[in-house]
């Protein structure tokens with residue numbers, strides 16, 4: 140632990156017992172920050188609880204000054220009732236018995252009429268169809284000094300039927316089958332996204348916009364999950380051919396990689412020179428594999444760039460930024476290599492990496508280590524694989540839990556510090572960093588989810604560590620309707636600590 144960080148923690152700790160604050164400083168005390176303190180929230184949560192009541196709770200308990208509200212919820216399934224917070228003061232309704240909209244803004248549907256994809260039509264049988272949340276929340280939010288951001292998450296392959304026409308732009312895998320979400324190179328998909336942004340920013344008075352997808356590339360799908368490689372649609376083939384990348388060679392190479400991983404899953408004989416050697420052999424003989432992967436990520440970058448510039452052209456002061464999902468922020472090495480934060484920052488006002496420290500424990504164990512053990516890292520033990528992860532992703536192994544402790548302990552606030560710091564160093568002065576702090580994020584079990592309540596001290600520490608690493612804001616994530624009041628209160632306490640220490644630092648008092 141460096142000395143500045145130790146000083147901060149000492150100072151923060153003293154706040155609980157003393158009104159005479161010592162003059163310790165933050166790593167970035169020279170630039171006093173007015174932090175963004177946000178919450179990710181679904182539109183129906185505010186309408187269920189009542190807008191005023193909901194805003195008061197968020198401001199009073201969690202110090203929230205910015206609302207990140209979904210303008211469309213096509214990506215969402217039905218959240219099981221057992222993981223919803225029950226202490227907000229309003230009875231929780233069973234989500235299975237509800238008929239909620241997916242498109243929460245009023246827009247000109249005729250604008251989409253000529254395209255392959257439309258939006259969900261306005262229907263009177265949908266709950267809240269007579270409400271216009273983004274219009275209704277504006278004044279109550281402003282009255283409280285709160286900002287309103289729209290938030291869009293791309294709907295993936297398991298939600299194709301939520302959007303009219305979405306299947307027409309679905310990706311094609313290396314075997315020629317429709318598979319996964321929309322193709323980032325499909326012109327009709329891009330047009331739909333940009334028009335959606337255009338209407339949203341034109342029709343509503345928004346302070347900010349957050350956009351992002353939660354997908355990685357074909358290399359990760361094959362090597363980490365044993366899934367087929369996408370996308371090989373005509374648009375992707377044309378794009379790659381224009382870059383001098385041979386589609387047949389790429390398809391052949393991915394086929395060989397896929398067969399190798401499937402054989403490993405089935406515990407067939409280890410290749411004579413070893414699995415990793417065989418993987419590297421295929422990559423060297425078919426460099427088109429890597430090129431295809433990189434072009435896929437560049438297509439996503441082009442969409443995010445255009446989203447940003449579309450919003451800024453209409454509303455120059457809008458705070459427009461990127462959602463970076465957990466696999467991209469924390470464990471997918473191919474994405475990390477292809478798209479560094481410095482690249483994202485060229486076309487974003489802020490970057491919001493997901494840094495859910497508690498739930499990263501089971502996610503790392505079951506979504507990363509165990510999956511890789513069955514596939515590309517089959518030759519390593521789980522302990523060796525975890526050690527490799529810590530070493531190559533910038534963590535100090537002795538500060539982190541070992542395999543058997545991941546489920547129970549999660550990764551701790553040090554992980555939040557490390558990843559926030561990395562993001563800050565990457566973006567430099569080009570963009571702000573809003574750390575996505577995980578609160579009461581449930582865990583997936585067969586047939587549903589189970590609650591995974593946060594420890595208040597852990598949430599508070601994560602907020603403190605994010606600020607100590609230089610975050611320009613913290614965002615309570617992932618969904619407000621999962622967050623229990625003690626957790627929201629702990630989030631607010633972390634914010635209070637930052638504000639108090641910062642205030643004391645700028646006053647120049649000495650201990």
Ligand SMILES: [Zn+2]
Nearest residue numbers: 322370372375
């Ligand atoms: Zn494609």
